[in-house]
Amino acid sequence: MFMSEEGGLASRRLLVDTPWAKIRRDENGVPHVAAREELELYWGMGYCHAADRGLQMLLMRLLGRGQASEFLDSSDAMLEVDRFFRRMNWGGNLAAEVAKLSPAALEACLSYCEGANDYFSRKIPWEFKLLGYQPEPWRLEDLILLSRMTGYLTLAQSQAEIERLLLEMVQANISLAQLEELFPGQLNGLEVDLIKKVKLVNRIVPAGLVWQTVPPKMMASNNWVIAGRRTASGRPMLANDPHLETNRLPNVWYEMVLTCGTRYCLCATMPGLPGMLLGRNNDLAWGATYAFMDAVDSWIEHCKEGRYRRGRNEWMAFRERREVIKRKKKAAVEVIFHENEHGVLEGDPHVEGYYLATRWSGAETGAQTLNHAVAMWSAASVEEGREHLGQYEASFNWVLADRHGNIGYQMSGLMPKRRVGVSGLVPLPGWKPENDWAGFVDYRELPRCLNPEAGYFVTANQNLNDWGVAKPINIAMGPYRAERIAEMIESQSNLTPADMMKMQYDVHSLQAERFLQVLHPLLPATLAGRILAEWDCAYATTSQGAYLFEQFYHRLLREVFGAAGWGGQVAGFLAEETALFVDFYANFDAVLLAENSAWFGGESREQIFRRVAEAALAVMPKPWGEVQKLTLRHLVFGDKLPRLFGFDRGPVPVRGGRATPHQGQIYRSGGRQTSFTPSFRMITDFSRDELYTNLAGGPSDRRFSKWYCSDLKNWLSGVYKSLRP
Secondary structure, three states, X not given: OOEOXXXXXXXXXXXXXXXXXXXXXXXXXXXXXXXXXXXXXXXXXXXXXXXXXXHHHHHHHXXXXXXXXXXXXXXXXXXXXXXXXXXXOOOOXXXXXXXXXXXXXXXXXXXXXXXXXXXXXXOOOHHHHHHOOOOOOOOHHHHHHHHHHHHHHHHHHHHHHHHHHHHHHHHOOOOHHHHHHXXXXXXXXXXXXXXXXXXXXXXXXXXXXXXXXOOOOOOXXXXXXXXHHHXXXXXXXXXXXXXXXXXXXXXXXXXXXXXXXXXXXEEEEOOOOOOXXXXXXXXXXXXXXXXXXXXXXXXXXXXXXXXXXXXXXXXXXXXXXXXXXXXXXXXXXXXXXXXXXXXXXXXXXXXXXEEEEEEEOOOOOOHHHHHXXXXXXOOOOHHXXXXXXXXXXXXXXXXXXXXXXXXXXXXXXXXEOOOOOOOOOOOEEOOOHHHOOOOEOOHHXXXXXXXXXXXXXXXXXXXXHHHOOOOOEOOOOOOHHHHHHHHHHHXXXXXXXXXXXXXXXXXXXXXXXXXXXXXXXXXXXXXXXXXXXXXXXXXXXXXXXXXXXXXXXXXXXXXXXXXXXXXXXXXXXXXXXXXXXXXXXXXXHHHHOOOOOHHXXXXXXXXXXXXXXHHHOOOOOOOHHHHOEEEEEEOOOOOOOOHHHOOOEEEEEOOOOOOOOOOOEEEEEOXXXXXXXXXXXXXXXXXXXXXXXXXXXXXXXXXXXXXXOOOHHHHHHOOOEEEOO
């Protein structure tokens, strides 16, 4: 076996040569694994993940176990991170879940772990040597742990945060009329007086601003699929660009080419997990976006003397889970979690009061997803792909295309069965049995379609409830990106991969169009006013109009929602230090664009727009790219070493905005910069055995590897490489 000095895979053409697998890099550094049998591909996948992304894998495991204070950093801030991960208990009941793996998945997972451990037995990332951490072997239980983590972090967690915001708004005396405008038709079961009694331990807005936990980064994406009757080749095409936090190195995605005989898969994988998450094989292509399914619910529990009430006056004992968090060079801390059928309690049940218990539908899952992920290697049709992808336990929108000419869509995720008439957005009394979940909705009742009449299907985190029997989405992102992509597809014929590339880099904002329809006649007769009036609604890095519109839009958010009950500081915090306005802007836009609203404080929409425009546009215009910059920071050493050491890259200008197909959202959350941008792009046309891609980063997490950030230039400039078997 050949290995490089920096610990990753060597840069020679042939990297690993065994009787069961050969691994080489192509000219772009992407590893190709060729195996005699399918099972041996997973050995190669595990080996490559450990070699190129061992730092990423091992850090994820440490965090998921709640062991960061023990091995990385014993600060109080890291202790709170460990508390969060211990509270989620993703490391619980792992053996029981491993026992649910199918025979095929079990063999694949064992082979993956063997490959990872083969490499780790030879070398571990030098960063861990500095920290004095000697990792244990990679185990089946770790696969379940990471499967749970990736299903919740940045995905289901966003739903939990918007539900928490609703509670804080009720407790801040926001009126029912105002709440109904923000959450139309979703407040059934809301008991205002009861919610005001709830003692919130973790809050979105820090107590110093009247209302402690800052919402984490979240996720958005685009994908679409086009039937052959609309393409130049006459064969289906599929495009996908997952948008997530790209300001970290390494990138979350890891590209691979897998071959076994004449069968192949060109794919994006996630280090630490076996499976081809996005990509295509000989017969089928698939891509994912987050579906915004509401899979997190909270219940209000009446507690006293360490017990919780059921019925009128029956009191039940909580299960106590005690865990010890070890801390590097500091005393260990014991934490106690109180649990019942509704999840983990937030608060001390020995102090009488009303508290929240919260449950995520995927908290004790993992095996089912791995079972079906392994099956995607041989999936040969859209119908077969929908059967497997639809049974993934995390919430995604999948688009699919096959060699036979079919296209389709399928949502996945465990949607709880709730009592009729409630959406899951509002916390309900836990002592009433009718408020309990009654299992999960069958995936065939989730939104889905096969060969849609339009000849294409687009998902961009919008509300897709109309495509299902069940209605899993309470709050989604805005429809603007999906509408813009559909508009571009409809406006052309004989579409090609080059057209798909242009769409992925498109920066036109339908959101801005709709605001300017109202704002245009109200603009001041100033230089800034004229620039905004003539703006083409494109968020190009050279655009001054994009900069000025953002000045107006952010001031409008603060003005309307700050003046109507939250207060300017609170609205400012939500806009500047959280992702709530970033993610759920469609709900806020519905208020801002309404002709009349309870949030307007008696003023007309035009009065507010004019006043805000005059104040917001009293600035010197700047190119959008001058303020829209992103620095890619190393997972461990980000911002801690001089720039000349090369661990961090940038800052680089990022095109796009919140509502453009090329999303370019850069914001602060948890006191640090984060982002929504296309972390990875892929396009395929079934007339060729090829996948066009680019990546915000490179294959390796080894700073001194030539593949550390080798694809960033392509990612910025719109150049795609080609993956071929």
